[in-house]
Amino acid sequence: MVAATAISAVPVEGHRLWARLCHWLLALSFLGLAFSGIVILMAHPRLYWGEVGNAMTPAILEFPINDNHRPEGWERAVVFDDIDGAPVSGYRMYRIFNENRWARSLHFLSGWILFLAGAAYVFAGVATGHIRQNLLPRLRDLAPRALWSSVTAYARQQFRDARIGPPYSLLQRLAYAGVLFVFLPFMVISGLTMAPTITAAFPVLLDIFGGYQSARTLHFVGFVVLFLFLVAHLVMVMLTGFRRQLRAMILGS
Amino acid sequence: MSKRLIHRRAVIQGLASSAGLMLSGCAETVPPTYGNLLRMGDLLTYKAHRLLLPAQALAREYERSDISAAAAIGTINPGNSAERAFNTEHGPVYERIFGDKFANWRLTVEGSVARPGAFSLEDMKRMPSRTQITRHTCEEGWSAIAEWTGVPLRTVLEACGIKPSARFIQFYAYDNGVGSIDMIDALHPQTILAYGMNGRDLPMGHGAPVRLRLETQLGAKSRKFLRRIVVLDEHDADTFQQIDRGWAWYMGI
Structure with a gap:
């Protein structure tokens, strides 16, 4: 009963100061990134695959959140008819929603905070052994049976008396380590793949993601995953005592 | 005590x-920034890029078969007084020079150069040219691939005897556009003054007669409809136009 012991009540220990600081900086930067990211997406709410995607090419996903894509709002012109496939040009005849002036700057400022807080967290986490002891799932826990019993324990809501802070249950370890070591780095790298200066220096990024537009699409997919994590995280905080958990993440225990 | x-x-x-x-x-x-928090983030990004990335790394170049449909946004006719960025002084001039197929167009180069000059379209076409098929990436989120032909900016600056004190190159367009870049971008081998697109003369919507192609930054920095280039030792009041409208000066990301 590995999972049962992992989530059973043991005396409260709480969160260390550096972990709390990094947690709130990461939370703040995530909110800044998510908010500005949605505003940036709203300037061109269409997603594509490959290197190229614009109002003249088909999208794989289109968000009908505003008027920014109206095919009838474009004056199309075939000005390069001597080229195979005759690429069209087009002139936009209307103004779009675009708040990227501040949204882009807020996105990158938040990105810097995320990067620095994340790096500080990993540094302190390695130095104190927190990551090895508390965040990385133990190999034996990853056996299908242990995994299953952990999931069913959550499904039966056997975490009502969950302790504050580590040790964490298997699902917590998977979620936290997944966010820290898989999804946040994925977001940083797919985000940087959209930067022309970065891909000039590291063109291999375009190969890894399959192009600028693919990186943009996957950046959005990564956001959806992180947003779902945030929802699950908040639900778990509420189910295990919102005030108690919030106090512990601010004051330590 | x-x-x-x-x-x-x-x-x-x-x-x-x-x-x-x-x-x-x-x-x-x-580079010029506001004192506010968002601009400090932009400055940090610029500094980090210049410190950590190779200065002359080439942006990816594509095959002719990769050339795609391309949207033209922003000003599409500087001579049209209904345009948002219509300039009452230079807009009518543009209308006139467009009428005689740019025979009377001159690109002036002044500032920190030993030999200020004025180049006609014929002058530029006689200079050594460079053709590159690159991706235009818009801050809005769309992209397009096109072939650009023009004179390396470096060639023009050297022909005018650029002085060692030069730090920024500032571009003035027939619409209200003004923008500046640093010397690393100005001397980049792919930074060209483009007069051709997809094997033809540059169409009006894409910036005729000559536009800047700066492949290491987002499309907004590649000014269209050029009329004047000023070599600066330090940024002047005009440099702040882009920032006063709220945009970051550096758009390598």
Whole structure:
């Protein structure tokens, strides 16, 4: 009963100061990134695959959140008819929603905070052994049976008396380590793949993601995953005592 | 107690003087920014890119078969007084020179150069040219691939005898557009003054007769409809136009 012991009540220990600081900086930067990211997406709410995607090419996903894509709002012109496939040009005849002036700057400022807080967290986490002891799932826990019993324990809501802070249950370890070591780095790298200066220096990024537009699409997919994590995280905080958990993440225990 | 106070005062003085040093040291090379938090993030991004990335790395170039449909946004006719960025002084001039197929168009180069000059379209087409098939990436989120032909900016600057004190190159367009770039981008081999697109003369919507192609930054920095280039030792009041409208000066990301 590995999972049962992992989530059973043991005396409260709480969160260390550096972990709390990094947690709130990461939370703040995530909110800044998510908010500005949605505003940036709203300037061109269409997603594509490959290197190229614009109002003249088909999208794989289109968000009908505003008027920014109206095919009838474009004056199309075939000005390069001597080229195979005759690429069209087009002139936009209307103004779009675009708040990227501040949204882009807020996105990158938040990105810097995320990067620095994340790096500080990993540094302190390695130095104190927190990551090895508390965040990385133990190999034996990853056996299908242990995994299953952990999931069913959550499904039966056997975490009502969950302790504050580590040790964490298997699902917590998977979620936290997944966010820290898989999804946040994925977001940083797919985000940087959209930067022309970065891909000039590291063109291999375009190969890894399959192009600028693919990186943009996957950046959005990564956001959806992180947003779902945030929802699950908040639900778990509420189910295990919102005030108690919030106090512990601010004051330590 | 008093010893401690003196110590503290010394520390403060030390900090103040080193901040002063940083300010004076930065005056030459720091791009224009607001003092606000968002612009400080942009400045950090610029500094980090210039410090960590190879200066002359080439943006990816594509095959002719990769050329795609391309949207033309922003000003599409500087001679049209209904355009948002219509310039009452230079818009009518554009209308006239467009009428005689740019025979009377001249690109003036002035500022920190030994031999200020004025280049006609024929002059530019006689200079050594460069053709590149690159991706245009818009801050809105769309992209397009096109073939661009033009004179490397470096060739034009050297023909005018650019002085070693030069730090920024500022571009003036027939619409209200003004923009500047640093010397790393100005001397980049792919930074060209493009007069051809997809094997043809540059169409009006894409910036006829000559536009800047700056492949290491987002499309907004590649000014269309050029009329004047000024070589600057330090940024001047016009440099702030882009920032006053809220945009970051550096768009390598």
